[in-house]
Amino acid sequence: MPEAQMVGSSLEVRRPLLEVRHLVKRFPVGGLFGKKQLHAVTDVSFTLDRGEVVALVGESGSGKSTTARLIVRLYEPTSGEIIFDGKDILKTEPRKASLSFRGRVQMIFQDPFGSLSPNHSIGFQLERPIRIHKRARGEAAVRAKVYELLETAGLNPPEEMARKYPFELSGGQRQRVAIARALAVEPEIILADEPVSMLDVSIRMGVLNLMHRLKEERGIGFLYITHDLASARYLADRTLVMYAGHVVEAGESVDLMDNPQHPYTQLLLSAVPNPRAGLRTREVQARGEIPSLINPPPGCPFAPRCPRVMPQCRHTMPEVAQVGPDHWLRCHLFPPG
């Protein structure tokens, strides 16, 4: 397996649009001399292509948001490569992301309230990126494009929605505006960080289905970040499971969730409410919480909680092993080769 491809068919000749390789982010923390480091993301590799949804799942603090923020350069990576359209953008755009990159990769945030400016109409907030990225020229063309975006995002009637202000919209409508705004620049990839977590349950599916439609009809690739495994299984072609900054298991979503191999993935899945299984049918097999990420000990981060821990787990991080056509994991129970 090519080392970078934790997820992705190694047989493909054409390279995927986005390739993340050995991404690392450490935040200096504590003390005047800041000697301690918080290992937020450690050796994360994956690929994301056009027309594909890849889910990044894991408990809070596992490094999901940091991963997305590294890709759009809200944070500078400590090390690693971000290959976009064949170029290592950390080398070609060393200081910050170029306008062209920002026009091709967009991010949507969890909070539909905080991510829109309260002082401007929805129409104005959609016009801005269209003008900056020159996706339409002339008053009439920009207007038409705004209406088209609103319609695409299911915000009807568009003329009326364009005149509204964020406070006049429901949470679900605001998240649709955030999606419309991301779409305004005609991106090829959208990184969506918990886009439905703060929405009421009955309107979440509408937003997820909208993302699915954009993937199908426009070939947009989505990185779907969530702590909700069921929605990842629903929406994503592939899923990556993160724990304490590491991707511990990855694969085709349904296969991964029906046949989880890593003890952490198994634990996580056994804890997801499943009314048909009942509360007592599957006991939780491990207690405890994510370990401290500040100067962590060597070895697998899950070792202290793992029901199947072995001596080597406590001093070396396992290598990536392939256990199925598109199913990878890092666990000493599955040595590579």
Next chain:
Amino acid sequence: MDDRSTPLIDIRNLYVEYLTNRGPVRAVENVSFAVKSGEVFGLAGESACGKSTIAHAILRVLRPPAVITGGRILYKGVDVLGLERTSPEEYRNKVLGGVTRKGIGSSAELIERYRWAEVSMVFQSAMNSLNPVVKIVHQITDVLMRHLDIDRAEARRRAEELMEIVNIDKRRLEAYPHQLSGGMRQRIVIAIALALRPSLMIMDEPTTALDVVVQKDILQQIDQLKREYGFSILFITHDLSLMVEFSDRIAIMYAGEIVELAPANEILNNPLHPYTKGLLASFPSITGERVKMSGIPGAPPNLLNPPAGCRFRERCAEWTGVDIPRSPQLQEVIPDHFAACECKYGRADHA
């Protein structure tokens, strides 16, 4: 469970409004349900449908601008909303089974005793409400000593016992809240709610802010404690999968009203109200075939000015076009299974 026994708590035709300067918010409208002894009763619904308001009414902690504009709440036959007018004798006979206890001399004492020793509550995001500058041990012993005639040493011993019950090392009693994880803090809040051995525990979204592994662990523990001590639970959440897994019976709320009430397996396998069906279609499954789910179009109405008649009508996939001028009433469509949908099940006015 004996269905014919008097329920532990009986909510009858409850109405609550918040008087805001933009007008009254009709948060709870004609809500009736009863929780039996030893039962886990679930109250499910989206945010702002009135779940917490009902809980606060039961606990007698509603404050202005909230006003209870109608209805009764009976706890072991005692009128909770009229506790001020309840005599200590009546309270002793009905609630305490004739046993004499200290601290029910005045109505204020009586309400305070009802609030902790009979009905306790784990508030929404309670784990963040522990006093940050007070050690855990004192947060627990304070509650114990306020209500029980015990000294500090005995209170401390009981605090240690409570820590054991919720599975936390008793040395953690010396910690301050910020030194503990969210899961531990939530367990401590549960320990405090258990401290006086109440008959009813209200849990308002007790695990919403926690990760699934911690959530499952805590719910299993609550389930075990419930079976050990025999208290009832009023369990509130917007997560229907969790609710179905954890509850015996469930009431589904929409915009201040209960629209369906049935045993948990009936809610899951035979939902009758279109809103319940829509909610179920909002939770993709973690197993089985991957099928397209629709959720529910639109958004809940503003309770400042709710539509007349059926509040769900404009989002309803099954609306027949018939105008229902008044709010649809809950009726027993099949035994023990109630739904408030007059388009489909007509109106039972003879009741």
